[in-house]
Amino acid sequence: MSKRGLLTVISGFSGSGKGTVVNELVKRYGYSLSISATTRKAREGEIDGVHYFFKTEKEFMDMIDDHGLIEWVKYIDNYYGTPRNYVNEMLDQGKDIILEIEMQGGLKVKANYKDALLIFMTPPSASVLKERLIGRGTEDMTTINKRLHRASEETVYIDSYDYLIVNDNLDDCVNTINRIINVEKQRIVRNNDLLNYIKNDFSNI
Amino acid sequence: MSKRGLLTVISGFSGSGKGTVVNELVKRYGYSLSISATTRKAREGEIDGVHYFFKTEKEFMDMIDDHGLIEWVKYIDNYYGTPRNYVNEMLDQGKDIILEIEMQGGLKVKANYKDALLIFMTPPSASVLKERLIGRGTEDMTTINKRLHRASEETVYIDSYDYLIVNDNLDDCVNTINRIINVEKQRIVRNNDLLNYIKNDFSNI
Numbered sequence: 001m002s003k004r005g006l007l008t009v010i011s012g013f014s015g016s017g018k019g020t021v022v023n024e025l026v027k028r029y030g031y032s033l034s035i036s037a038t039t040r041k042a043r044e045g046e047i048d049g050v051h052y053f054f055k056t057e058k059e060f061m062d063m064i065d066d067h068g069l070i071e072w073v074k075y076i077d078n079y080y081g082t083p084r085n086y087v088n089e090m091l092d093q094g095k096d097i098i099l100e101i102e103m104q105g106g107l108k109v110k111a112n113y114k115d116a117l118l119i120f121m122t123p124p125s126a127s128v129l130k131e132r133l134i135g136r137g138t139e140d141m142t143t144i145n146k147r148l149h150r151a152s153e154e155t156v157y158i159d160s161y162d163y164l165i166v167n168d169n170l171d172d173c174v175n176t177i178n179r180i181i182n183v184e185k186q187r188i189v190r191n192n193d194l195l196n197y198i199k200n201d202f203s204n205i
Numbered sequence: 206m207s208k209r210g211l212l213t214v215i216s217g218f219s220g221s222g223k224g225t226v227v228n229e230l231v232k233r234y235g236y237s238l239s240i241s242a243t244t245r246k247a248r249e250g251e252i253d254g255v256h257y258f259f260k261t262e263k264e265f266m267d268m269i270d271d272h273g274l275i276e277w278v279k280y281i282d283n284y285y286g287t288p289r290n291y292v293n294e295m296l297d298q299g300k301d302i303i304l305e306i307e308m309q310g311g312l313k314v315k316a317n318y319k320d321a322l323l324i325f326m327t328p329p330s331a332s333v334l335k336e337r338l339i340g341r342g343t344e345d346m347t348t349i350n351k352r353l354h355r356a357s358e359e360t361v362y363i364d365s366y367d368y369l370i371v372n373d374n375l376d377d378c379v380n381t382i383n384r385i386i387n388v389e390k391q392r393i394v395r396n397n398d399l400l401n402y403i404k405n406d407f408s409n410i
Contacts, residue, residue, distance in 0.1 A: 166399070205335070
C-alpha cells in the first residue's frame with residue numbers, strides 16, 4: 001500500500017528567494033515539483049515542460065473550460081495555473097509535491113486539497129525586499145513597483161498559511177522547510193490508514 | 206520580549222511507554238514537566254512535588270472548587286488534575302511544557318489552550334500492549350483488564366489529537382516527538398509577534 005504524497009504550497013513575496021529555496025529542496029531532498037501552466041513568455045534558460053508548461057492564451061482558456069486547472073490567476077499581464085491531472089497523478093504515486101505559486105492560488109489549492117501544507121516565505125524586512133528586487137536587475141521600476149504593491153496587498157492572507165518562514169539564510173531556510181514537511185506528513189489527518197488500523201486493533205482488545 | 210512557551214500534551218494507552226518517553230524528553234532536551242495533582246497513593250520512588258502533587262481527596266475537591274485545575278478526571282479509583290497556576294507561570298516564562306495526561310484530560314486542556322499540541326502514543330499493536338501490561342507485573346489482572354477496556358474506549362478520541370506516534374523504539378520515538386515540538390512551535394498561529402511585525406512592515410511598503 002503506497003501512502004499518498006503530501007502537497008506543499010510555497011508562496012512568498014517576490015524577492016523572498018522562494019525560487020532558489022524550492023530548487024534546493026528538489027535537488028537536496030528529492031521533492032517533486034509541480035509544473036505550472038502559464039501564458040508568460042519563457043525567460044532565458046527556461047524550458048517548456050520543466051520550468052513551466054508555456055501556453056498561448058487560447059490554450060490556457062481551453063484548460064480553464066475543461067476544469068483542467070486546480071487554480072489559475074492573472075498576475076500582472078499573464079495567466080498562471082496548476083494542471084489538475086499532473087498533480088493528482090504525482091500524489092497518487094506517493095510523491096511529495098512542492099507547488100510554488102502565489103498566495104491567492106495557494107488558498108484555492110487549500111480549498112481543493114484540505115490536507116495541503118501552506119508555507120509562506122518572506123525576506124527579513126520590507127526594505128530588504130526592495131533592495132533584492134532592484135538588485136536583481138531583470139525588471140524595470142514600473143514592474144518592481146507593481147510587485148511591491150502586490151506584496152502589501154498580500155499581507156492580509158498570511159494568516160491563512162500554516163507557516164511563515166523568514167528567509168535570511170538559504171541553508172537554514174531549506175533545512176527548516178524540509179523538517180516542516182517531514183513532521184507535517186505525520187499529522188493524524190494525513191495518516192488515515194495508520195489511524196484506522198490502530199482504532200480497529202485496539203477497539204476490540 | 207520573551208516568547209510564550211508551547212504546551213504539549215502527551216497521552217497514550219497505558220503501556221505505550223509514554224512515561225519513559227516523557228522522562229527522556231525532559232532529560233535530553235530540557236523540556237519542563239507539568240506536575241499533576243492526584244489522590245492516588247505514591248508508588249515506590251515517587252516524590253511529592255516532583256512526580257505528582259499528592260493530595261487527599263478533601264484537598265483535591267478544594268482545588269476544584271477554587272478553579273485551580275485546568276482539567277481533572279477520576280480514573281479507576283483516583284483523581285488526577287492539572288494545576289492551572291503552575292502551567293500558566295511556566296508558559297509565561299517561555300518554557301515549553303510537557304503534560305503527560307490521559308485523553309479526556311488532554312481534550313479539556315485543548316479546550317482551554319487553543320494552541321496546545323496534542324500527541325498520542327500507541328504501542329505497535331493491541332497484543333503488544335497486553336504483553337507489556339502483564340510483563341510490568343505491578344498490577345493484578347483486574348486492574349490490567351480495566352486498563353485494556355479503557356484503551357478500547359479511548360480509541361474514539363484519537364482523531365482529536367494532532368499526532369499519533371507508534372512507540373516501537375524509544376530513541377526514534379523521543380527524537381520524533383522532539384522534532385514535532387520544534388516544528389510546531391513555528392506554526393503561524395503560535396507566532397503572532399512575528400506575523401504582526403511582517404504584516405505591519407510590508408503593508409506600508
